[in-house]
Amino acid sequence: MKRNYLYITILMVLVSLSGCGSKANKPDAETKTEEGTQAEHGHETEVEFTALQYKAAGIQLGTIEERELGLTIKANGVLDVPPQNLVSISVPFGGFLRSTDLLQGTRVKKGQLIATIQNPDYIQFQQDYLESKSQLEFLEAEYKRQEELAAANINAKKTLQKAKAEYLSARARVQGLKARLQLININPSSIENGNFKSTVSVYSPITGYVTAVNVNVGSFVNPTDVLFKIVDTEHLHAELTIYEKDMPKLKIGQKVRVYLSNDKKERVAKVHLIGREVSNDRTITVHCHLDEEDISLIPGTFLSGIVETGASKVASLPDEAIVQNGESKVIFVSEGSRKEGNEVVQLFKAVEVTTGVSDGGFTEIIVPEGMNKKASVVLKGAFDILSKMNSGEEAGHAH
Known part of the structure; x- marks a missing residue:
């Protein structure tokens, strides 16, 4: 009886130790499995996008571009x-604006009629010109007659000098009045038959666009007023x-x-x-x-x-093609697509890169060794791909 009791006691102790050993080993196995799952998901760099997701993210592909970046x-x-390409239109002598068709933004050509100005003083300018021209003809004839008399020693030298002075003075006045008429676009030869004009035409000196209209029909404009601006x-x-x-x-x-x-x-x-x-x-x-x-x-x-x-030419991508993933910067390279049933799935792979100088919306990248420089890279939508990749990692950690 004592021997049987001792045998039973030893057997119970062994069973107890065996159970404890099994329980002690089980958590290690589970821990190992969980760590393996985390390790597997922690290094995941590939992302899948359905056609609908691809369109919603507005993904655009391109290639790495050689671009000048620098100081x-x-x-x-x-x-x-x-x-010389910006002209302010004025009239040298004031008057009333009789007509114009110009509005801001109107395109005009060089020499095009843009306005007409009316002033009774214009008639006086023309009258003065004709009277001075008639006087000039008389004084010119008198001067030539005195020259002939002087050559024959008939008249005094003083008389010749006076005739010459009057002739030259009249000629200067005629030339001045002629220039004044030309300033207001009146041809002096056209008024010699007495057809005077009370209105003058204003023409565009350049081809361009009207940027300012400062007058309206009927308003009086002074010589210092700017009627229009043309650029x-x-x-x-x-x-x-x-x-x-x-x-x-x-x-x-x-x-x-x-x-x-x-x-x-x-x-x-x-x-x-x-x-x-x-x-x-x-x-x-x-x-x-x-x-x-x-x-x-x-x-x-x-x-x-x-x-x-x-600057120097370097490999570069738009700033939005490069996204921050933790302490690293990554870009996404297209890995093509595959068909799953009736749906086509686009594949992308995250590639860690080193960046350099940034300039004008572009950033230099150091292309990783072994990466094809002509590979299709995500230029727009990289942040959406990163978000999905990271959400996939979190789901992996949850298992």
């Missing part, structure tokens, strides 16, 4: 035109305001990237002239010529410019 000067400015937009240029400290970096011919305040399109210009006077706010003006002229642009439009003072 730049950022500045603000306005579109402007040379003085020829064919030779618009960018006037940049650069701080004095950046002046040593400027050189003629440097490339300038121009962005209008009302347009995101990039336009290219070159530094043409550098101002030589520093204003009170310690800035200078830099005159830049646009490579491609655009007559639809409007003078006075605000703009921002980036002057490239020293």
